[in-house]
Amino acid sequence: MSATAWLTQFLEVLAALALAPLFLGWVNACRAWLQNRRAPSLLLPYHGIRKLFHKDAVIATNASPLFRLAPYVVFGAMVAAAAVIPSMGTGLPFRTAADAIALVGMLAIARVFMSLAAMDIGTAFGSLGARREMMVGFLAEPALLMVIFVASLISATTALPLISERLAAQALVLYPSLAFTAVAFTMVLLAENARLPVDNPATHLELTMIHEAMLLEYSARHLALMEWAAALKLFNYACIGFALFVPWGVSIGDTAVSALALSIPALALKLAVAGVWLAAIETVSAKLRVFRAPEFMATAFMFAVLGLLVHLLLGA
Amino acid sequence: MSPMDSPLAACLALLAGWAMIGAAGLLRPSSVALVGRLLFPLGALTGVALAFVAAWQFDSPAERMQLMLGLPDLPMHVRLDPLSRVFLILLGSCSAGVSLFAAGYFRKGEGTAPGLMGLQYHLFLASMGFVLLADDAYAFMVAWETMALASYFLVTAQHGIPEIRSAGFLYLLMAHVGAIAILLSFGILQGGTWQFTFDAMRAAELSPAWASAAFLLALFGFGAKAGIVPLHVWLPEAHPAAPSPVSALMSGVMLKTAIYGVLRVTFDLLGNPQWWWGLVPLALGLATALFGVVFAAVQTDMKRLLAYSSVENIGVLFTGVGLAIVFHGVGMHVLSALALVAVLYHSLNHAFMKSLLFLGTGAVLHATGERNLGRLGGLIHRMPWAGWLTLVGVLAIAGLPPLNGFVSEWLLLQALLFSHEVPRPFVNMLLPLGTAIIALAAALAAYVMVKFFGIVFLGQPREATLSRAHDVDGLEKAGLVWLAVGCVALGLLPNHVIGALGHATVQLVGAAPDTANHPWWLLAPLPGRAASYSPTILLAVIVGVVTATFLVVRAVYRRPVRRAPPWDCGFARLDPRMQDTAEGFGQPIRHIFGGFFAMERELPSPLDAAPRYRVIVGDRIWRALYLPLGGMVQRAADALAWMQQGRISAYLTYSFITLVVLLAVML
Numbered sequence: 001m002s003a004t005a006w007l008t009q010f011l012e013v014l015a016a017l018a019l020a021p022l023f024l025g026w027v028n029a030c031r032a033w034l035q036n037r038r039a040p041s042l043l044l045p046y047h048g049i050r051k052l053f054h055k056d057a058v059i060a061t062n063a064s065p066l067f068r069l070a071p072y073v074v075f076g077a078m079v080a081a082a083a084v085i086p087s088m089g090t091g092l093p094f095r096t097a098a099d100a101i102a103l104v105g106m107l108a109i110a111r112v113f114m115s116l117a118a119m120d121i122g123t124a125f126g127s128l129g130a131r132r133e134m135m136v137g138f139l140a141e142p143a144l145l146m147v148i149f150v151a152s153l154i155s156a157t158t159a160l161p162l163i164s165e166r167l168a169a170q171a172l173v174l175y176p177s178l179a180f181t182a183v184a185f186t187m188v189l190l191a192e193n194a195r196l197p198v199d200n201p202a203t204h205l206e207l208t209m210i211h212e213a214m215l216l217e218y219s220a221r222h223l224a225l226m227e228w229a230a231a232l233k234l235f236n237y238a239c240i241g242f243a244l245f246v247p248w249g250v251s252i253g254d255t256a257v258s259a260l261a262l263s264i265p266a267l268a269l270k271l272a273v274a275g276v277w278l279a280a281i282e283t284v285s286a287k288l289r290v291f292r293a294p295e296f297m298a299t300a301f302m303f304a305v306l307g308l309l310v311h312l313l314l315g316a
Numbered sequence: 317m318s319p320m321d322s323p324l325a326a327c328l329a330l331l332a333g334w335a336m337i338g339a340a341g342l343l344r345p346s347s348v349a350l351v352g353r354l355l356f357p358l359g360a361l362t363g364v365a366l367a368f369v370a371a372w373q374f375d376s377p378a379e380r381m382q383l384m385l386g387l388p389d390l391p392m393h394v395r396l397d398p399l400s401r402v403f404l405i406l407l408g409s410c411s412a413g414v415s416l417f418a419a420g421y422f423r424k425g426e427g428t429a430p431g432l433m434g435l436q437y438h439l440f441l442a443s444m445g446f447v448l449l450a451d452d453a454y455a456f457m458v459a460w461e462t463m464a465l466a467s468y469f470l471v472t473a474q475h476g477i478p479e480i481r482s483a484g485f486l487y488l489l490m491a492h493v494g495a496i497a498i499l500l501s502f503g504i505l506q507g508g509t510w511q512f513t514f515d516a517m518r519a520a521e522l523s524p525a526w527a528s529a530a531f532l533l534a535l536f537g538f539g540a541k542a543g544i545v546p547l548h549v550w551l552p553e554a555h556p557a558a559p560s561p562v563s564a565l566m567s568g569v570m571l572k573t574a575i576y577g578v579l580r581v582t583f584d585l586l587g588n589p590q591w592w593w594g595l596v597p598l599a600l601g602l603a604t605a606l607f608g609v610v611f612a613a614v615q616t617d618m619k620r621l622l623a624y625s626s627v628e629n630i631g632v633l634f635t636g637v638g639l640a641i642v643f644h645g646v647g648m649h650v651l652s653a654l655a656l657v658a659v660l661y662h663s664l665n666h667a668f669m670k671s672l673l674f675l676g677t678g679a680v681l682h683a684t685g686e687r688n689l690g691r692l693g694g695l696i697h698r699m700p701w702a703g704w705l706t707l708v709g710v711l712a713i714a715g716l717p718p719l720n721g722f723v724s725e726w727l728l729l730q731a732l733l734f735s736h737e738v739p740r741p742f743v744n745m746l747l748p749l750g751t752a753i754i755a756l757a758a759a760l761a762a763y764v765m766v767k768f769f770g771i772v773f774l775g776q777p778r779e780a781t782l783s784r785a786h787d788v789d790g791l792e793k794a795g796l797v798w799l800a801v802g803c804v805a806l807g808l809l810p811n812h813v814i815g816a817l818g819h820a821t822v823q824l825v826g827a828a829p830d831t832a833n834h835p836w837w838l839l840a841p842l843p844g845r846a847a848s849y850s851p852t853i854l855l856a857v858i859v860g861v862v863t864a865t866f867l868v869v870r871a872v873y874r875r876p877v878r879r880a881p882p883w884d885c886g887f888a889r890l891d892p893r894m895q896d897t898a899e900g901f902g903q904p905i906r907h908i909f910g911g912f913f914a915m916e917r918e919l920p921s922p923l924d925a926a927p928r929y930r931v932i933v934g935d936r937i938w939r940a941l942y943l944p945l946g947g948m949v950q951r952a953a954d955a956l957a958w959m960q961q962g963r964i965s966a967y968l969t970y971s972f973i974t975l976v977v978l979l980a981v982m983l
Contacts, residue, residue, distance in 0.1 A: 056875045060882040062776060064696045066707075068877075076862035083857065096838060097853035098717075101726050105717040106858075108762060112714060115766045119896075122694065122775030123884040127896035130770060134763045135904040141762075142755035149733060149751055157846035158730070217882055221873050225865070294908045305752045312736055312745040 008089035008251065008260055015267070016082035020235035021045035021228065023271050028201075030279035045231060052224035060121045060217055070117035071218070071225035077110040078232040087239040088263040089251040090161035099158040100148040104141060107192075107236075110229065111137045118214035129213025132290060136198060136210065139297035140188045144240075146304035147181040147188070150311050151244050154178070160243055168247035176314060180307030182245050187300035189237045190281065191293070193230070197285040198293045210290075238274050239267075246270060324379040324396040324449070326369045327404060331445040333362050338438030345431025348423055355434050356419035357791070359441065360412045366445065367408030370401045374819050380451065392458075393513050395451035398819040399584065402660055403448045403576045409802065410568050410667040411441055417675045417795025418561035420788070421682065427474035427559075440466035440565065447573050453502035453512040460498065460573075464491040467570060470562040471554050483553040490550040494540030498577070501533035505585055517585045527586055531593050534581040542574035542630045544597075545604040546937045552611075555623035556687060560678025563619060567626045568671035572663045575633050579659075582641060583824035591645025591740070598638025602750055604631030605757040610909045612764045614902035614933050617687050618677045621768055622670065625713065628757055629666045633659055635750060636728050639735060640825070642747070646738055649827035653818070654841055655731040657829050660817045662724035665806055669713040669721060672799040673768075676706035679792060680772060683785035689768075689898035694777040698785040701793050703773045708800040710769045712807065714762040718851035718858075720806035723839070725758055730847055760905075767901040776892040808851050810839045899931065906933065914939055 022042060029039035041047070059068065083094045084103050098106070115130035152158045154175065155166035191198040194211035201211070215226050243250075249266030251259035288296055337359050341351045378397035386392045396404075418437065422430050443466055446459035468491070472484035506512055507520030522530065540547040555563045578597070582589050608627030615621035636659035643652035677687070679702040686692055696703035712719035732754065735747035777783060788796065806813060811831045818828030829841030840848035884890050906913060914934035920927030959970070 053869075053873050054875070057877040058880050059877055061879045062694070062697070062882070063879075064774065066696065066774070072862045072866050073858075075865055076858050079861045079865075080854070080857045094853070094857065096840075096848045097850035097857070099847060099849055101729055102717050102722075102849055102854060105715070105722055106854075108714070108759075109716050109858075112711070112716060112762055112766055116770055116774060119766075119770035119774045121882045121884075122892065122895045123882055123890060124894040124896075125885060127770070127775065127901070130766065131896055131901050131904065134766050135908075138756070138759040138763045141759040142752060145729075145755040146752055149748075153733065153736065153748070158733070159846055159848070162846050216885060220875065221869050225869070291904075291907060294904065298908075301752070301756075305749065308748060308752070309745065312748060 002091075004257060004260065005089075005091040005093050007257070009083065009092050009094060011260070012085075012088050012092070013079060013083050015088065015264075016232060016235055016239075017079065019271070020231040021049060023235050023238065023275060024231040026272065026275040027234070027278050030276050031282055034279055034283040045227070049224045049228055052219075052227065053221050055220040057220035057222060059219075059222075062121065063217070064120055067117050067120040067217075068222065070113045070120075071222040071229070073113045074110045075225045075229045075232075077106045077113075078229045078236065081106040081110075081236050082232060082239075084160055085236055085239045086161040086164045086243050086250055087267055089260055090165040091251070092161050095159050095161040100152060100160045100163070101145070101158055103160060103240075104145050104148070107144075107233070108137075108141060110233070111141075114214055114226075118217075121217045123217065125213045125216050129210055129216075132210040132293075133214060136191050136293060136297060139294060139301050140192045143184055143188050143297065143301040143304045144192075146301070146308055147185045147244065150177050150181045150304070150307045153308070153311055160240070164243040164247040164250065165252055167244070168250070168252065175311070177307045177311035178245065180303050180310055184300045184303035184307065185241055185244065186281070187296060187303070189241065190278075191297055191300070193234045193237060195278070196282040197288045198296060200287050238271060241274070242267075242270050322379065323369050323372055323376070324381055324394060327366060327396060327445070327449060328381075328383075328394065330362050330366045330369065331442045331449075334359060334438045334442040334445070337362065338435040338442075341431035341434035341438075343431070345429045348430050351430040351434045352419050352422060352791075355438075356415050356422075359438055360415035360419070360795075363408040363410075363412035363415060363441070365408070367405045367412070370396075370404035370408060371816070374398060374401060374816050383455075386454065390454055392455035393451035393515075394446075394449040394455065395514070396449060398823045399576070399579060400448045402817060402820045403572060403663075404445065406572060406664050406667050407441070407444055407448065407569050410671055410799070411565060413668075413795045413798035413802065414561050414564045414568070414671050414675065415795070416798060417564075417678070417792050420791035420795075421561055421678060422559070427476065428469075433470070433473060436466050436469045437562070437565075440470060444569060444573055448576060451514045453499075453506070453514070453517075457495070457499060457502070460495060463570065463573070464488070464495065467562070467566055471558040471566075473559055473562070474557075480557040483550075483557040487550045487554040490540050490547065494537040494547070497533045497537030497540070499537075501530045501537060501581065504530040504533065505581070514585060518587060522586070524590065528590065528593065531582060531586060531589065532596070535578060535597060538574040538577040538581075539600070539634075541577070542571050542634070543604075543627050544600050544630060544634055545607050545627070546941055548604065548608070548627045548630075549935070549938055549942060551627055552615075552620045552623040555626075555674075556617055556619040560619075560674050560681060563622070564671040564674035564678070567622070567674060568667040571626060571630060572667060575637070575659065575663055578634075578637055579656075579824065582637075583644070589641045589645055591642050591738075594638040594641030594643075594645060595743070596638065597634045598642065598747075598750065601631045601634030601636070601638055602753045604628070604634060606631070606753055607912065609757045609760040609764060610905060610912050611935070613760060613767065613905040614913070616689050616898040616902075618680070618689055618692075618768065618772060619674070619687055621689075621764065622673055622677065625761065625764060626666075626670055628761060629662070629670070629713075632725075632728065632754065632757065633662055633666075635754065636662065636731070639728075639731055639747075639750075642735070642738060642743075643731075644825050646740065648737070649825050650829070650842065651731060651734050651737075652825045653821040653827040654727060654734075654829050656821045656824060657814055657817050657841070658724050658727035658731055660820060661727060661806075661810075661813060664813070665712070665720040665724050665803070668799050668802040668806060669709045672709035672796065672803065673706060673713065675792075675796055675799065676702055676709065679788045679796070680785075683787070684779075684782055686779070689771045691779050692772045692777075692782065693775045693892065693895065694773070694782065695785055696773040698782065699773075699787040702788050702796065705796040705800045706773065707769060708803055710765045712803040714765040715758045716762070717849075718807050718855040720803050723807060723810045723849075723851065725754070726849055727841065728754060730842070734842075763905070767898065771896070771898055771901065775895045776890075778892045778895070808855065809836075810849075810851065811836050814839070814841065906931075912936070
């Protein structure tokens with residue numbers, strides 16, 4: 001492994017950590033503009049995280065050590081996941097250690113620990129949130145896997161950076177199967193990141209929420225880590241999407257530092273467009289009743305399976 | 317001659333040792349001190365020794381022996397080859413943990429006397445070992461039936477309770493229906509030579525039709541033991557009835573003897589499977605996996621939940637078996653080896669994870685006397701050892717990296733992803749869709765395990781009596797630790813495990829996944845294909861990030877942690893009844909997979925003075941298949957009731973007539 005590869009790896013994780021709250025702020029700002037509201041500062045998520053870190057932590061009397069461990073595990077899993085997603089370069093040293101299936105596994109670690117922590121205090125909201133999170137998750141996870149599998153069948157590998165590399169190397173052709181999976185992926189992204197139409201990130205109305213319900217008992221640094229991990233998750237999902245559907249503009253393999261320098265504005269551009277697009281989807285969709293959410297997710301899963309079938313039928 | 321010169325003799329001696337340990341319990345059958353403190357730990361040691369002997373010189377050629385046992389002119393044959401070694405290691409290492417736990421678990425006044433229990437338990441172990449070593453149909457069936465009977469008596473240890481007796485009867489019935497099919501399969505396999513040694517069966521030439529019949533019969537027979545749909549009905553009845561260490565052994569080890577049987581018959585005795593055979597176990601396996609996990613999600617009894625989870629895992633195993641047969645049949649031997657390694661690996665993994673979880677429920681059951689999820693909760697505070705060790709099993713079976721459940725899932729998904737290369741039209745398009753079902757089942761397994769662990773160990777105690785729960789004691793703790801360490805080790809060292817399993821796949825399909833060309837920490841089983849995974853690095857990265865985050869946060873923000881009552885959105889009167897129940901947690905699954913269940917619901921109306929909510933989730937297969945079948949058997953028995961005179965002379969006459977008829981047919 002060359003020094004560039006390690007530099008790419010290091011920069012990628014750093015970029016994920018640093019840019020994730022900004023991306024979240026950007027999506028929220030775009031949403032506000034589209035809804036004719038005055039947008040909050042782009043830096044608001046940073047302020048929120050900083051403020052939380054400076055507070056005294058309050059923990060429920062009956063919390064077990066698992067409750068205090070979970071924010072660190074969730075955060076750690078998200079950072080580790082960021083390390084295998086080729087957001088800037090594909091020559092990542094970590095890519096042999098964890099392929100796309102392991103990536104989905106790391107996202108699952110975060111989900112399981114967050115749900116367990118939510119059940120730890122034994123409040124009605126916590127267990128309700130955990131149940132709903134797992135309900136969304138058990139359909140979203142296989143859908144995401146199927147989306148990745150279609151791309152990995154096209155490129156004959158399950159390592160995400162290699163998938164991205166091989167897809168980028170081909171001429172600009174429209175794979176019908178990838179079109180199906182792009183729809184599925186968008187739906188999974190919305191559901192897994194607690195966005196509309198499955199969950200509403202702006203609400204604290206108890207009966208409609210999933211993600212927020214699980215975090216109700218957290219405060220201060222634990223909450224800050226959870227919030228940061230949520231921002232990282234959105235960032236990670238966006239970058240998975242880029243790797244699969246717009247794999248251009250990243251530095252391929254072990255190239256020079258100049259290619260890496262070029263990939264930074266490319267990533268910024270993709271994130272900016274993705275933020276507008278996400279905000280647009282959220283603006284035009286209404287929150288689903290919680291029991292319509294499985295139908296939404298099942299549709300995503302079916303789209304992904306259909307994409308696989310289309311690939312196998314057409315060979316494209 | 318040292319025992320290492322003949323590992324087969326050493327294995328037989330250890331199996332005999334198990335039988336003797338069991339018999340020694342009869343000296344003082346009611347003494348917990350003798351049975352619990354001496355015999356069970358000795359049994360655990362024997363298990364470790366068995367695993368060690370079986371692992372010693374894995375690649376040595378098959379060793380055979382004739383025993384001076386059995387009927388005149390019908391000696392028993394035994395044989396030790398890589399396939400039986402794999403399952404002997406599974407039996408020895410997994411049972412060691414279970415025996416250690418059992419040493420502290422069985423006590424007086426719970427049904428069968430400890431000494432008798434010890435005898436049945438160790439006979440069960442020895443007979444499972446003998447199943448794996450048997451090299452003729454006769455020895456195999458004797459061991460198979462001993463295994464079924466010993467486990468039947470173990471299941472019905474608390475035979476005073478009518479439900480347990482009927483659960484035991486159902487188990488015995490299914491075991492024998494399966495055994496008949498296996499016997500018939502052996503009858504076909506001998507191919508007119510009337511030689512029942514496995515060597516004769518390997519040599520026998522069968523027509524494709526007869527070979528297919530033998531395969532399907534074996535699949536049915538072993539499937540009944542393993543619990544593939546629709547033959548799964550005994551599992552959710554027998555597991556809650558049995559004492560926890562027995563459930564652990566049955567689920568962890570005994571179900572795997574059925575996998576062993578299928579592999580032995582298909583790849584070794586039949587030798588040349590046709591590719592389409594694989595579609596049957598593949599389709600059944602996928603159906604079983606989905607069915608099992610969906611039912612597990614709606615259970616309210618923790619042992620029934622785990623039993624259905626075993627059904628799911630058996631489905632995953634059969635999927636792998638089917639895939640291996642398809643690949644082998646079309647001549648793709650490396651991929652066939654990959655699928656087989658996934659099967660063998662998952663067998664080992666499931667043995668450790670599921671035993672760990674069943675023993676965890678055993679600890680909870682002893683501490684609280686409750687199996688019902690709705691009356692548990694918050695036990696991680698009272699039982700930290702049991703709780704945290706069970707968490708290892710929960711995370712492993714939920715398929716999370718870097719634990720062991722993920723590795724076999726990863727291998728199976730890789731194998732399924734390559735199934736589009738099978739050179740058969742249509743099939744190559746349908747097979748990859750199996751990835752969707754396996755992925756769905758794995759994600760649902762995580763749902764089930766969050767429900768299981770969250771409701772039993774987390775939250776507030778749902779009953780006041782739970783505050784008196786006690787943690788596991790020394791020997792029980794040792795058993796749990798052994799199994800948890802096994803889960804972690806199997807997860808972190810996949811190359812070592814696959815290297816060993818490769819000897820078995822070479823024996824069965826003539827190929828093995830590639831483990832030699834990589835550093836020990838990197839799993840990349842298919843040469844030339846970019847698919848790799850390294851649990852050690854993954855673990856190091858996650859642990860590294862978690863530790864670094866922890867230290868940084870600690871160093872920069874050293875504000876104190878204050879304890880306060882739960883906030884709960886400002887609601888002050890929090891009550892344990894407000895937590896999600898097991899029914900509540902399963903509700904989304906009941907809603908989404910409504911078609912799977914036969915549900916009876918009693919919903920309250922808003923005007924009821926005393927509102928009642930009741931829901932019973934039943935198994936459609938039970939009502940659609942087993943109840944009509946039972947009715948038919950009952951009617952047939954009624955019609956033949958006139959034969960049952962109750963006089964010995966009448967029965968002797970029947971036997972005489974049967975013999976005469978048989979002789980007439982034979983001559």
